[in-house]
Amino acid sequence: MKHLEALILDWAGTVVDHGSVAPTTIFVEAFKSAFNFDITLAQARIPMGMGKWDHIATLGKLPEIDSRWQAQFGAPMSDEQIDHIYNTFMPLQKAKVAERAMPIAGVLAVIKRLQEQGMKIGSCSGYPRQVMDVLEVAAAEYGYKPDHSVASDELAAGSRPGPWMALENVNALAIKRVAHCVKVDDSAPGIVEGLNAGMWTVGVALSGNAVGLTEQQWDACTTQEQTELARDAYQQLHQAGAHYVINSLADIEPVLIEIDAKLAQGGRP
Template sequence: MQQIEAVILDWAGTVVDFGSVAPTTIFVEALKQAYNFDISLAEARVPMGMGKWDHIKTLGQLPEVSARWQKQFGNVMTDDVVDEIYRTFMPLQKAKVAEHAKPIAGVLDTLARLKGQGIKIGSCSGYPREVMEILVPAAANYGYKPDCWVASDDIAAGSRPGPWMALQNVQQLGITNVANCIKFDDSAPGITEGLTAGMWTVGIAITGNSVGLTEQEWLNLSSAQQKIAKEKAYDTLYQAGAHYVVDSLADALPAVQSIQAARARNQRP
């Protein structure tokens, strides 16, 4: 019988950092520091899930951002400019990432249940290795210790939305069949990563980038506001191709059980 061998987890917004706050705020700060250029948090979130250099480049190509950039500087954002923003971004991100290393409520319990079923815990991130080398031990202090992790700049072929980080997990974990893996992610590029790697995919809605609020900000919303934000996040992730969408990784066990049942029938993603 086919059975789930591994889950491959994103980090910010999926396991740690409710609302995926750490990277987005730093993008805003980095552009302000490097070029005195303003972007909104909503704009900073649009390319979320990509490797951070690619994120900055894609951000500069967003029509409204590009138009403001050209009005302010007289030309488009070049790769040299992206390099400089990235150099500004990196120390800011490294200084902040450990502050957002605490696992989201209920996540560790879910992972313990999965491990108890013999399922391996893989992970990958849009963060580069020098950031991950700070985040990984900080999260370990809270009890999150995945069986492997892959950074966005570990793979020569590139990062999301390509499949390579997820497939590197497959190699490191010794997985026999990619259809026995589930990719969990709160961003569209991360869902595409799992799909192109041949895996089942589960979107993370409320705790992730699609809602984009801290836990306290989420709790401060009215029930009507929460309903609207949740529906929008679910729609975004299903449109990206997710097989299932859940509020949080803490709520993921029923989705895993459904996928396990599909594999028992020899169904593939």
Template sequence: MQKIEALILDWAGTVVDFGSVAPTSIFVEAFKQAYNFELSIDEARVPMGLGKWDHIKAIGQLPEVAARWQNQLGYLLDDSVVDEIYSTFMPLQKAKVAQFSTPIPGVLDCLDWARQQGIKIGSCSGYPREVMRILAMAAAKHGYTPDCWVASDDLRAGSRPGPWMALQNVIELGISNVANCIKFDDSVPGILEGLNAGMWTVGIAVTGNIIGLTESEWMDLPPTEQTKLKLKAHQTLLAAGAHYVVDSLADAVPVIQQIQSRIAGNERP
């Protein structure tokens, strides 16, 4: 089969939640509530794309965060601390995630087009299953219902940047060849996930985590500042190995068509 069989989509910053706001703000709040520790939004964004427990651990391993933690609390941020912050994070995230379930403008039009071409829609996320259940139900009310979704804690092997969630989509969707899939993601671990799974990968620049602005914040920026931030995001995702980068999934139809032409010409990712 020499055609695109499936799009494998990230959630926050790719399909819903312009700017990937929901998870980052909750990381800041969880550190504050659990240990009265001040974390910046920029620090919270650094490991975005990982499963949330791993994300918290990775935040604690950032040199500046680790130094401040040791200075303030006098001990290392070890796995038992990660467990405590995670247990604080989870109810906060579950309470807030539905508020950020609206699809990014234009995304549903792109997915409608893809379905008309016979392309299946898979998805996976750094959110664990108990959060994903809430998000998937809320997004369905706004018209987004992928053919399957896989959560970060679903698989014994783990999550990003490993290939396992993307490959679970291949299994559940009955895909004949991983090279006939396109992984869309706004984070470096998500791009690596697609590459490790043997898929074409497309980075999402403007609506995602790297820029990290809401739609209104983005629109309020002067064009020169938009151009600067957009260039940085494109460069980051390309450096991670993305085959293409688009500003939004809403802009992805031409890239999907280009990849289809390359597949038809017997090219592989």
């Protein structure tokens, strides 16, 4: 590949934590612990990819949650209540990410091959810095260490779906052209982030939030169940605007070759 310069990779569900399990289960626990309020895993996944404070705020505005919240507390969720859930979430999340830091099957080998070809590896996440500090150390023990990483609370402009985390990687890695970057993510806000930054975008369907299952849970599904889950995940990421959708980051090399060929012909995202 002669034109592509960098991949900007999400973390949970894209490189580590098959099924993006760590953040979703903790949202459920945090709501329960902070206010004895129940949300489902499916609800917790809806805003996935956003910064975690914004994620909690968005959950509070979902009609099915807001109506029950107001019935229980007499008013919509306040910023102070969001702060309390967020502060409850943080220590639980730091413990969980270390448990779910194992790279997704086949991903490390692909990243290594791309780095050997001169590809730079940037990264960003919906996790705040205090969680990323734990996750980066745990992932490095498995052999994953990107060239740069940006957390959701590190930039004054904000986080996803805005372009700022992706563009901060461009700056830090001294990328010459944004159009020579590929943003890879398993969530709709992460795909929109890449689009807003002017990058090619690749959605990761089966290993990430769109399906939301561990490898063991996926393997336990029937063929029909897997087909239906895959169809819905592909549709969700295409609807978010992804230029390409793949099963796993381990499958990305043919897509990168195709993008590089388009760039050679003057193509742009």
